[in-house]
Amino acid sequence: MPQFTSPHLVYDHRTATFHDDYVSPATTDGRIEADYVLPDDERDTPHAEYLSDEYETTGAELHHSNGNWMLHVHCKTEVESNTPDMEATENGTVLGVDLGVNNLAVASTGAFWTGDEFDHWRHEYKRRRDDLQKHGTRWAHQSIQSIGREQEGRFKLILHRISNELIGEALENGCSVIAFKNLTDIRERTGESWGHKWAFNRLYEYVENKAEEYGIDVE
Template identity: 55%
Template sequence: MLENRETPHSEYLFTDDYEVTGAELHYRDGEFYLHVRTKADVEFETAGEGNEEHSTVLGVDLGIENVAVTSTGTFWNGSELNHWHREFEKRQRSLQQRGTRAAHELIQSVGRTETGRYDHFLHTVSKELVAEAVEHNCDVIAFENLTGIRKQMPRATVKP
């Protein structure tokens, strides 16, 4: 039964300002928990739009070989994630060949562990990206398509 009550999270779930981007259902200690991810489009003033101060942009290019590379020259290598993925695939193939229920349950357990590793690694990278921006006094973090960033934000200084 869905309860219709005000909670601290209602403003994110029951408004058009936030878009639900995914959800995970967890079962822990006899109770179910639903973790819902939302995002909002955030508008900000860029240099030249009433803000005469210069903005400093930390450019971040996302990839597979290197998970992230910043315009300051910091790299987050994806080789550890790739190694985990290869090891999981090997173990999964081996367990699938057994064909037992226990093997199937172990595959699921190992899959959750792998997902947890990915989530933890990416969470760590995101925190380090913010720390990198703070360390270099960057006002804006720009992801991926960095082509033409100087034209899009003419008063911005891209940290080398």
Template identity: 70%
Template sequence: MEVRRTVPVTLDVDSPDAVLLEETIDEFLWAAQYVTDHAFQEEYVTTSKATLNDDTYDDVREATNLHSNHVQSARNKAAEACESVVERWKQGKKASKPHFTSPHLVYESRTATFHDGYVSLATIDGRIEADYVLPENPEDTPHQQYLFNDDFEITSAELHRQHGEWQLHICCTADVESDTSAQATTENGTVLGVDLGVNQLAVASTGRFWSGDEFDHWRREYEKRRGDLHEHGTRWAHENIQSVGRKEEGRFTQTLHRISNELVEEARENECTVIAFEDLTDIRERTGASWGHKWAFNRLYEYVEYKAEAYEVAVEQVPPEHTSRRCSECGFTHPDNRNGTHFECLKCSYQNGADYNAAKNIGLRYLRRNQTGDDGGAPVGVRLNSGTLNVNGGYSPAEESARTGVHAESPPL
């Protein structure tokens, strides 16, 4: 089977080269938006890459200094975004014309050359070279396991500006044989359930939670800044909108890296072999989340996935149906069990934070889907802050009662 891994690598970029990269990103985003605007001009939305290429390629090449492959990548971005909108319309869901504000730049084999210690990147004015900034001890890191592993092939990359630093998200692929022994361990291991939401970005079945207050505050702040600049309508304002977008992504990405590190550490400290999330498809409709939240959920999942891999912790998604309405204690499911952020079972009267209850249900759903039997006495269940909960609702106290700190943190009510 094909395995895909994304490895983020920080780049050491000189000031003149940084200006070139920023200008290249601005032209790339302009190109993607130009193609999107053209696709939405007719009575129907054009999603064909071939048609969009015929209609816009010459215009974009004439208006920008982008490499031909960057023009094609921008067209692909636009076509995929338009196709996503049309698909949502077919499902009877709301969707509007995409707008490209998040600063990023797609690189493929003809626009990037990867070397052992540096990368060569195409810009609007020739190529630049940037050294990798690697960990002091690269052993047992994604860099060593994937980026510098001859079994993996680098297929593409995305350049991002994050909190004043340049980072290249490098996609690596490999064909590997399925490891049935690893699958058996996963099926019979201890699971950390994780619920994602608006009020709490993430809540783990151990009771640890990560508030969304800071995320929401800065999301509103950056939206206000962009709105104020958009009213001016000048080139200066447009350039500053792009700058605000770079700062926004940098701040949010740094936050999501921190949360993903802490989630993986939570799983390791609790000896979990699996981290289970709900399926992220249609999460906006289920949670009332914004596009910004959906981006954060997807990015957080990706970060946890590749970071957990380094410690042989699997990351999975499970169907989300009724995880917020089902009682994790007795299994009774009813829409009135949940009232906002509070959960109270109408059958057994169990009460707790709604997100915490959902996190336990997500872990239990993974066990029900995957557990095949007893594994000789190893702890099998969903990890709580003081023990494990098995698929039959049975509770086992932790072997070590001295778990303190974040593991004993009470879930939000």
């Protein structure tokens, strides 16, 4: 059994092979095979929806939490979007991006980034903080602060990945402009939490900073 020195690992198709019921990731001891641990009844679960022929697996992240290893598999598929189609303007071809709660981002190409992982960790960190607040000790207060830093770091990692993939989507489709829907009315339009609003603003910031390197304008 390989030993991992980091609680978080990122895999893509070069470092892991994804099958219907197991994954074969690369380790320092070579490739291993690990079966997916799935519910007995998979109906109406994310596993049944995403681990199917309708979705393409693009990568995964391995996380260690509370003594367990969890694999977050990234998938994508073509979807119908309310986001305006890509259009050519005097400034070039535009990639439209809409932001929401169920899907953090949906591009006008049909690519989307689900909010499942974000919401999973948001609820997990809230549960940990609620448990610690029951103690009311100085140690508990310090632990809550530590959890806050860990949560922010994890969310930034997720958003960095999405921003990189949004840039890649623009480059792949020859877009010279990435246009986000107006961020000022996001909360009223989607009813999302403060955490989602923070994520939307941070994602815009990351995309804007990275797009400059490729000569892509962000609106």
